[in-house]
Amino acid sequence: MIGQAIQRVDGPLKVAGRAAYAYEHWEAGQPLYGFIVGATIGKGRIIEIDTEDAEGAPGVRMVMTHLNAPEQGIRDESIPFEYWRAQPVLTGPDIHFYGEPVALIVAETFEQARAAAELIEVEYAGGRGRFAFAEHEGEAYVPKTVNAGLPTDTSVGDFDAGFDGAAVKVDQLYTTPYEFSMPIEPNACLVAPRDEDLIVYVSSQIVDAAQTSIANTLRIDPARVHVFSPFVGGGFGSKLGIHAETILAALAARELDHPVKVAMTRQQIFQLIGMRSTSSQRVRLGAERDGRLAAIAHDVTMHTNPDVEYAEQTAATSRSLYAAPHRLTSHRLTPLDLPRGTDVRAPGEEPGLLAVESAMDELADTLGMDPVELRIRNEPTLDPERGVPYSDRHLVECLREGASRFGWEQRPATPSSRREGRWLVGYGMAVAIRVHLQGPAAARVRLEADGTAVVQTDMTDIGTGTYTILTQVAAGGLGLPADRVRIELGRSDNPTSWGSGGSWGAANSSTAVHRACATLREKLLAEAHDDARSALRGLDPADAVFSDGDVRIGGASEPLSELVARNHPGGVAAEGETRFMGDEPNYTNYSIHTYGAHFAEVGVDADTAEIRLRRMLGVFSVGRLLNPKTARSQLIGGMIWGVGAALEEEAVVDPRSGAFVNRDLAQYLVPVNADIPDVEAVVLDGYDDKANVLGAKGIGELGICGSGAAVANAVFNATGVRVRDFPITLEKLLPGLPPMDA
Missing domain, CATH: 3.30.365.10 (Aldehyde oxidase/xanthine dehydrogenase, molybdopterin binding domain)
Structure with missing residues (x-):
């Protein structure tokens, strides 16, 4: 049965509309509805908040602000993982970022709650906020560790000497923007009191984290919090922990002794859930004339919220990828008065590979070497930083199989050399690596x-x-x-x-x-x-x-x-x-990852710089497949997301207020059906006996790893223009395009 491509067993429930999501439960009876009121400044303090008109509005049962919110637990930094900590809201008059909750309206209908929210009058004393990453990048500091408890910096050999002595060098800066998860199902919950207990229907990726976090925030026994999350409409990291809507619903339900539903609007999700941090990444590669790397350095600076630190493990991407005797990686954080960074699909690998694999393509171009051959030539035999063997590494097989299937031998050897009418045509590739983790x-x-x-x-x-x-x-x-x-x-x-x-x-x-x-x-x-x-x-x-x-x-x-x-x-x-993987010897004695190779063909309009993906192939090594059908779905979904990261996704901050100006799906662009033609995912047969008894490893995030870089490298091959500030948009590409008659 394992390994068969059987249909989803929950499919009939979903297509019949009988799979109940968090906001769709009615077991508790007729609920009240909550609506969150957010701050309209990005930094400052509430001087006065007038709720009288809202309290007198039709159907309103409660207006909760920092003035009457119950006491809550504080974030306990001794709890090792953020998602299990308390997440208090409405704890005081200080405003830490735009959209932060300043009130919750609870009414008999959603429409009444939303209407009453317009009646809240808030007077602020605005403070001087830090909103622009580039202006404050020089204020970056060194975090103690980065996400997943990884070391902040690593060093092997003597990078400076290795880089200085290299025959060929690449030293470039790559920047990536703020990005969001944005699952189809908004963050939502229903909380129903039952005597001293709470029944919580919530959209959550980790039920234990939700239960513990709610209990820690409300300062009650976790056994009194009963969490139900049978179906979740997407997460991508945005629902690993619980958020303001859940805590506010729980507080209101206890105060009113009545079930309360709260859902965020799509615009509120952009401000309240957290995002992938913007990053500035310096990648340095030093190689010999034959393409073998002598030195590699990956230095990353990214934003963090001053109160809730988050350091995405972006430079860790480079630590196990390529062989080189001299190595250096580092992470730095720039405090900004913006929502906190958080895990977004493939944290670390997605932005890190976008930079590193672009740099490898630049090195291949400088050497006049085939990009596939360059990567094969730098394949390590041991993990180059940990010095332990790989459990099951078949990256070279992915590269060769992908090149054969894609027809890589037809790649234009010279950038901007192949034209089809007004279209410039290019091929690009990149590799994928994703650490395999095990938890209890x-x-x-x-x-x-x-x-x-x-x-x-x-x-x-x-x-x-x-x-x-x-x-x-x-x-x-x-x-x-x-x-x-x-x-x-x-x-x-x-x-x-x-x-x-x-x-x-x-x-x-x-x-x-x-x-x-x-x-x-x-x-x-x-x-x-x-x-x-x-x-x-x-x-x-x-x-x-x-x-x-x-x-x-x-x-x-x-x-x-x-x-x-x-x-x-x-x-x-x-x-x-x-x-937990720390208690399993294999995870100490071996370097356990999944791998892949991406290949992309793009067309670029020589007049307008419009970029069109023509086809895309990913070949992956993930150990044993549990279900080829669901695996393919996960992989091509990730690949498509990588296309968005390369060409479209970018959240823009208003430097005056710290608000995201494109905080809806009309302006925050993601790929749609018309953007995605032929996408194919192939998985090599495998079995990693070091990972677990089934030989299976995770694939949900592998598809996005490196896929954006493959598209970016294809754009360079088509045009000869290298864009290092992602996403690659028309205004960045157009000035460098060759004339049509060139």
Whole structure:
């Protein structure tokens, strides 16, 4: 069953509209509706807030501000992961960024709450905010660590000497903008009080983090917070933690002793959820004439919020990618009065590879060398910084397979040399690398007396296919048809996991389910071996085969349902788990990653600089595939996002207020169907026995890694113009285009 491209088991629920998302639950009865009022300045202090007219508006049941908000817990920095910490709101008059909540209106209808929000009068004392990254980049400081607890800086060999002595050098600055996750489902929740407990329906990627964070904020026992998140309409990092709408709904529900729903508008999501930090990346490559790197340095400066530090691990991208004896990486943070940075799909790798893989393309052009050959020539045998072997590295195979399938040999050797009418045509490529992470996860598998199985875990499905792959793992582990397995996800009273994020969700939860099934098999076989009523009595359990609902040993067989019903009429359950990667020797002794190679063809209009993607191919190595259909969906989704990062996505800050001026999907551009033609994702057969017992690794973020650089490099090959300030837009490209008659 594992490895088959079965259809999504939750598909019928979704197409029939019966998959309830956070804002669509009605079990608690008729709710009240909350609407968030945000600050209209980016830095300063509330002098006076007048709520009288809003409180008297039709249907309004509460107006909550910092003047009457309940006491809340504070962010405890000793809790190692941000998403489990308290997230207090409305705690005082100070304004830290534009859009920060200053009030919550709760009314009988959403329309009444929104209308009353217009009646709030706030007088501010504005402060001088720091909003422009370029103006304050010189104020950058050194963080203690970067995201995921990685070291801030690393150094191997003597970079300065290696770089100075190199025959060929690239030393360039690349900049990337603020970017947002923007899943289809807005951040939303429903909170219903039940005696001293709270029932929370929330759009969350990590149920345990949501439960703990809410409890820490409200200063109550986590056991009194019951979180339900069975379906999540996309996350991409924006729902790893809970946000203001959830805390405000919980506070209001407790105060009013009534269910309260709160959803953010799309514009509020741009201001309140956090974003990928803008970055300035200096990449230095020193190589010999044969293309072998002698020195590589990757220095990154990015924005952070002064109160909630976030350092994206952007330079860490370079640490395991290419061989070079002399190496240097660093991260610096520039405090700005903007929303905090946060994890956005492939944190670190997406912006880091956009820079590093552009620099590698520049090196290939300087050397007059094929970009594929340059990368193969710099393939390491050991992790160049950690000095440990790779668990399962097939990057060269990805490069060669991709080049063959794409027809890379037809690439224009000279930039701006191929034309089709008014179109300049170019090919580009880049590689992908993504660290494979493992976190603690537990799952319970229960066999009922009728031979059906129920899998329970608080793991979430954010559209990636968790329901489907866990069905496959359980069905394969117990020898059952898929329709005799039921998956129950996203409940805080289920066994705890790290949820969906970091590309760890599928491998973690699948391994836990696999181990639970193994424990059940052992238990049932041991009982059958000693049971005079069983057809399997006395037979060697090592020869057992679970298939089609039966258990067979040699020529003897017995229905699984009879084994269960005879000894466990009420059903029998077992749990399986994975441990944190720091407790697993393989993650210390090996460098464990996923890999890929991207190839892109673009056309650029020689008159207007309009860029059109013509086709794109990605070839990936991810260990064992759990489901090729869901895997392909994840990979091509990431590849398309990379196209957006290269050509479209850019959030623009108003330097006067700190507001994002293009805070809706009409102006914050992302690829649409017309932008994306033929995209193909190919996965090489594999099995990484160092990653886990299933040999599977995460893929959700790999597709975006390097895909933007492949497009950017294709634009250079088509035009001869190198744009290093992303995204590549018309005004940046047009002045350098060659004349049509050149």
